[in-house]
Amino acid sequence: MNHIRLENISKIYNATNAQAQSALSLLAEGMNSIAVKEQTGYSVGLYDINLAIKAGELHCIMGLSGSGKSTLIRHINRLIDPTSGKIWVDTAINAQTNIIEDDPIVARASQSTPSTIINILELDDKGLQQYRQQNVSMVFQHFGLTPHMTVLQNVAYGLRVRKMSIKERHDIARHWLNEVGLPNLENSYPDELSGGMQQRVGLARALATDNPILLMDEAFSALDPLIRAQLQDQLLELQARLNKTIVFITHDIDEAVKVGQRISILNGGRLVQTGTPSELRNNPVDDYVAQFMQSRK
Numbered sequence: 040m041n042h043i044r045l046e047n048i049s050k051i052y053n054a055t056n057a058q059a060q061s062a063l064s065l066l067a068e069g070m071n072s073i074a075v076k077e078q079t080g081y082s083v084g085l086y087d088i089n090l091a092i093k094a095g096e097l098h099c100i101m102g103l104s105g106s107g108k109s110t111l112i113r114h115i116n117r118l119i120d121p122t123s124g125k126i127w128v129d130t131a132i133n134a135q136t137n138i139i140e141d142d143p144i145v146a147r148a149s150q151s152t153p154s155t156i157i158n159i160l161e162l163d164d165k166g167l168q169q170y171r172q173q174n175v176s177m178v179f180q181h182f183g184l185t186p187h188m189t190v191l192q193n194v195a196y197g198l199r200v201r202k203m204s205i206k207e208r209h210d211i212a213r214h215w216l217n218e219v220g221l222p223n224l225e226n227s228y229p230d231e232l233s234g235g236m237q238q239r240v241g242l243a244r245a246l247a248t249d250n251p252i253l254l255m256d257e258a259f260s261a262l263d264p265l266i267r268a269q270l271q272d273q274l275l276e277l278q279a280r281l282n283k284t285i286v287f288i289t290h291d292i293d294e295a296v297k298v299g300q301r302i303s304i305l306n307g308g309r310l311v312q313t314g315t316p317s318e319l320r321n322n323p324v325d326d327y328v329a330q331f332m333q334s335r336k
């Protein structure tokens with residue numbers, strides 16, 4: 040079952056739709072993004088991306104610097120709006136179990152109409168706010184913790200919009216701090232923690248919202264190799280239990296192969312190939328993919 044589907048997504052930066060047409064036409068003719076930038080002056084973020092991310096999968100997005108990874112992931116919570124295309128998200132996929140609600144009315148509704156599958160670009164401000172609160176959480180590369188809040192307050196912060204008491208919010212935050220292996224640090228401040236610990240707090244904060252989609256943009260890239268490996272293991276262990284849909288960006292092929300059930304490879308804003316690690320290894324579509332797979336340690 041698909042959870043997120045990008046349909047013909049293109050992003051030309053700093054251009055109106057009309058201005059972007061010149062760049063899009065050149066891209067359609069096969070010109071690469073560097074040449075398009077030279078000729079039109081516009082930066083190509085993404086071109087004609089079609090990608091389906093399945094419910095409950097850990098999907099890695101790989102590619103060299105500037106290939107469009109951050110641009111892609113930021114479309115899923117609409118930090119960026121595309122120049123063209125659609126983004127479909129199944130909002131009936133349950134926050135806790137990642138399955139369709141078994142409420143018969145909801146189940147019937149989702150069978151007879153695809154009304155729970157929405158194009159998130161059509162949401163109004165209120166709808167977008169609700170979508171972000173109930174569907175997506177993000178873990179950032181540089182942790183994004185609020186320095187003057189304690190660890191517990193940071194983790195509970197994402198729950199402030201929920202109708203629950205402070206005690207309930209703190210209980211939930213404590214639970215997730217425990218889950219990520221930080222049970223005794225709730226009263227510490229972020230700058231008292233190591234990078235690896237801060238990122239565990241970032242992960243706990245994202246998990247505490249119970250949203251079914253987790254977006255991780257180079258979340259482990261700033262960490263030392265040993266700590267990074269520990270967090271990769273922890274993510275895999277959590278994923279096996281929580282069954283979230285995780286979109287995980289990395290430029291490290293070893294990390295992608297270790298954590299990704301499937302990997303999508305971007306080059307110059309284009310999606311070159313999507314597949315399992317062994318599909319990419321055995322049947323790379325071009326030299327770019329082959330070189331990535333061969334560069335594995």
Ligand SMILES: Nc1ncnc2c1ncn2[C@@H]1O[C@H](COP(=O)(O)OP(=O)(O)OP(=O)(O)O)[C@@H](O)[C@H]1O
Pocket residue numbers: 052053082083084102103104105106107108109110111290
């Ligand atoms: N705000 C922006 N304005 C103009 N161009 C941008 C903007 N953000 C990104 N770009 C351009 O879009 C392209 C894709 O950038 P993006 O940040 O998505 O790449 P990335 O794969 O995440 O790279 P990195 O590995 O360095 O994080 C690049 O050419 C970049 O220069």
Ligand SMILES: [Mg+2]
Pocket residue numbers: 108109110
């Ligand atoms: Mg990036």
